[in-house]
Amino acid sequence: MMQFLPTDEQTAFAEAIDEIVTANGGADVVQAWAAGDKAAGLALWEQFSELGLGGLRVAEEDGGLGASAVDLAIVFERLGYHGVPGPYIESLAFLPAVVSDEVRAEICGGAMATATYAPFVPYALDADVASLRFAVDGSGVTPADAGDAISSMAKTRTLFPLSGSGTTTAVSAEALDRGFAEAALATAAMLVGAGERLLDEAVEYAKIREQFGKPVGEYQALKHHLANVRVALSFARPLMLRAALDIDSPNRDRDVSAAKVSAADAATLAAKLSLQVHGAIGYTAEHHVGRWVTLVPALVQSWGSTSFHRDRVAAAILNQGA
Amino acid sequence: MNLDFTPEQEAFAAEARAWLAENVPTERLASMDTAEGFEQHREWERTLASGNWSVVSWPAEYGGREVGITEWVIFEEEYYRSGAPTRVAQNGISLLAPIVFEHGTPEQKAKYLPLMSNGTEIWAQAWSEPGAGSDLAAIRATATRDDARGGWLLNGQKIWSSRAVWADRGFGLFRSDPEAQRHRGLTYFLFPMDAPGITVRAIEQLDGSTGFAEVFFDDVFVPDEDVLGAPGDGWNVAMSTAGNERGLSLRAPGRFLAPVDRLIDLWDERGESEPSARDAVVDSWIGAEAYKLFTWQTVSRLLQGGDVGAEGSINKVFWSELDIHIHETALRLLGPEAELIGDGAPVGGKWAEDYLFALAGPIYAGTNEIQRNIIAERILGLPRGDRRKA
Numbered sequence: 165m166m167q168f169l170p171t172d173e174q175t176a177f178a179e180a181i182d183e184i185v186t187a188n189g190g191a192d193v194v195q196a197w198a199a200g201d202k203a204a205g206l207a208l209w210e211q212f213s214e215l216g217l218g219g220l221r222v223a224e225e226d227g228g229l230g231a232s233a234v235d236l237a238i239v240f241e242r243l244g245y246h247g248v249p250g251p252y253i254e255s256l257a258f259l260p261a262v263v264s265d266e267v268r269a270e271i272c273g274g275a276m277a278t279a280t281y282a283p284f285v286p287y288a289l290d291a292d293v294a295s296l297r298f299a300v301d302g303s304g305v306t307p308a309d310a311g312d313a314i315s316s317m318a319k320t321r322t323l324f325p326l327s328g329s330g331t332t333t334a335v336s337a338e339a340l341d342r343g344f345a346e347a348a349l350a351t352a353a354m355l356v357g358a359g360e361r362l363l364d365e366a367v368e369y370a371k372i373r374e375q376f377g378k379p380v381g382e383y384q385a386l387k388h389h390l391a392n393v394r395v396a397l398s399f400a401r402p403l404m405l406r407a408a409l410d411i412d413s414p415n416r417d418r419d420v421s422a423a424k425v426s427a428a429d430a431a432t433l434a435a436k437l438s439l440q441v442h443g444a445i446g447y448t449a450e451h452h453v454g455r456w457v458t459l460v461p462a463l464v465q466s467w468g469s470t471s472f473h474r475d476r477v478a479a480a481i482l483n484q485g486a
Numbered sequence: 487m488n489l490d491f492t493p494e495q496e497a498f499a500a501e502a503r504a505w506l507a508e509n510v511p512t513e514r515l516a517s518m519d520t521a522e523g524f525e526q527h528r529e530w531e532r533t534l535a536s537g538n539w540s541v542v543s544w545p546a547e548y549g550g551r552e553v554g555i556t557e558w559v560i561f562e563e564e565y566y567r568s569g570a571p572t573r574v575a576q577n578g579i580s581l582l583a584p585i586v587f588e589h590g591t592p593e594q595k596a597k598y599l600p601l602m603s604n605g606t607e608i609w610a611q612a613w614s615e616p617g618a619g620s621d622l623a624a625i626r627a628t629a630t631r632d633d634a635r636g637g638w639l640l641n642g643q644k645i646w647s648s649r650a651v652w653a654d655r656g657f658g659l660f661r662s663d664p665e666a667q668r669h670r671g672l673t674y675f676l677f678p679m680d681a682p683g684i685t686v687r688a689i690e691q692l693d694g695s696t697g698f699a700e701v702f703f704d705d706v707f708v709p710d711e712d713v714l715g716a717p718g719d720g721w722n723v724a725m726s727t728a729g730n731e732r733g734l735s736l737r738a739p740g741r742f743l744a745p746v747d748r749l750i751d752l753w754d755e756r757g758e759s760e761p762s763a764r765d766a767v768v769d770s771w772i773g774a775e776a777y778k779l780f781t782w783q784t785v786s787r788l789l790q791g792g793d794v795g796a797e798g799s800i801n802k803v804f805w806s807e808l809d810i811h812i813h814e815t816a817l818r819l820l821g822p823e824a825e826l827i828g829d830g831a832p833v834g835g836k837w838a839e840d841y842l843f844a845l846a847g848p849i850y851a852g853t854n855e856i857q858r859n860i861i862a863e864r865i866l867g868l869p870r871g872d873r874r875k876a
Contacts, residue, residue: 168782234487367866382871387862394861395803402779422772478768484754
């Protein structure tokens with residue numbers, strides 16, 4: 165029977181992630197990583213590994229959790245909500261679909277892995293702290309060394325060019341497409357989560373910040389901005405969940421792309437309007453809302469831009485000129 | 487979590503599809519806001535009822551099939567996909583009937599529901615007044631007690647009353663206690679549109695039709711048996727319909743999936759002349775899919791015993807803006823032919839007519855500004871403030 169809501173188990177798993185992040189300091193973890201202190205973020209990675217996240221999409225007989233793509237989406241929505249730094253998309257969503265059994269077992273055991281995937285992901289996220297690095301393209305997966313760090317506008321993201329330093333293992337196009345779909349779905353989910361966080365931050369701030377003798381949240385101009393964000397996010401999430409349900413269906417690429425487009429647009433609106441509601445304080449490095457404001461445009465362009473994904477939807481639904 | 491339907495639900499969809507394919511008129515009916523078109527649409531309601539498809543979710547004794555909400559959404563999707571006519575009975579079956587089921591006496595149910603479901607009695611709504619639009623609680627039309635005859639006398643003016651020009655019966659709120667403020671002291675009345683003392687003046691709309699009207703009440707007598715719910719409790723009684731109108735019942739996903747299917751056909755036919763409209767076509771499809779999936783999420787919550795509540799406002803803002811986006815995109819693809827209506831126009835001017843209808847979406851059923859206030863205050867928890875302070 166049709167039941168298009170997360171199960172109690174899925175909700176409980178999402179709450180477990182929330183609790184771990186909160187117990188470790190919440191936004192302080194993000195702010196510390198942005199300032200160059202990665203200890204708390206790496207500790208968080210270890211705790212998530214103990215929860216089994218490294219094997220989220222690895223079959224139970226191979227030592228993983230054997231979780232579904234819906235579970236993946238729900239987990240990444242929470243990771244986006246908390247802005248958790250680290251190469252989670254690469255390790256948990258992309259690489260498990262394309263690497264060898266041995267590498268998959270290492271990631272499953274908690275190893276941090278990162279990757280490039282030409283041409284969508286030209287730089288590897290956090291290659292300085294990852295113990296495994298792979299340059300992936302149509303020819304296969306190549307162990308790689310990291311070049312010099314490049315900064316991102318999102319201070320929680322440090323990017324590295326990779327150069328192959330080992331033997332390339334060929335990977336089927338099917339496995340690459342699967343890995344890309346899982347990574348794009350995870351990115352869409354992170355964007356939905358980041359959007360929800362930006363909305364929550366703006367709502368809380370609008371309740372306490374006073375101007376002209378009353379909370380700014382009483383002004384309709386501001387209420388309507390935030391209502392528009394609520395509407396956009398509420399309609400992005402069901403597309404993300406349907407894409408997860410369709411991960412093994414012929415509609416996979418169409419639905420993942422629709423989810424990424426919708427999540428990107430909703431999160432972009434959330435980022436702009438959340439910053440607007442915060443005003444000048446949101447524009448400071450001191451206030452943590454900026455971590456999400458800058459994370460969103462980075463994720464929007466990662467794992468396929470909005471134009472790329474819109475093109476894929478067009479190709480699936482239009483006969484002419486797609 | 488799944489989006490899978492049972493074999494019984496699949497069979498129900500197939501049965502509806504087959505019946506609609508057999509029975510939907512091949513010729514487009516005249517506008518239901520003309521005398522001729524109104525009767526054509528009433529005839530279509532009779533046809534629907536003859537196949538037991540007019541009110542699928544209702545109890546069998548009133549003409550329904552007693553199916554659940556999942557089947558209702560499935561039916562609506564098939565209905566719109568089939569290109570079937572707009573429902574002239576909608577005010578009654580979508581807005582009034584849920585209240586009659588909840589608040590009506592057994593006599594009222596027996597008196598009104600069967601005739602409503604088979605097209606014999608078409609209902610008009612009489613909510614708004616010249617001074618009470620989005621601020622519905624500002625209603626001033628009065629109901630005064632007539633103990634001698636055992637009922638009430640209605641006086642005042644209603645406006646923007648949908649279907650009032652040709653409808654058989656009407657429903658609306660009147661102030662029965664002049665001392666009570668705003669939401670208190672209102673009573674919900676049902677009345678025949680040809681009752682002595684009622685004068686209807688048609689209002690020509692933006693699209694030239696007369697889909698709504700002004701209704702003047704001059705000592706219109708309504709017996710106690712035609713009061714819906716308790717006297718003085720009209721606001722609470724009426725709000726169950728507002729929730730319905732904004733939420734699920736007015737706009738099933740098929741309402742948007744079907745025009746998006748047609749929009750994609752239009753793109754395939756004419757996209758070459760307006761290639762920059764392609765992303766708008768794609769976004770229309772994504773929006774209609776999102777709306778469908780959001781609806782299944784709402785249905786899932788209702789099946790678990792939840793309710794729609796203020797989420798209906800999120801829904802209303804989204805569908806009304808999606809509807810305009812879909813039709814604006816069609817106009818782009820039609821180019822200089824977009825403005826044409828009637829004979830000689832592409833598909834008889836359907837895109838232009840539906841565009842004008844879509845433009846009303848953000849206004850009726852509570853303007854989108856009111857909906858955004860509801861979202862901000864009741865869902866996001868932003869402070870309401872004292873809006874009425876001078």
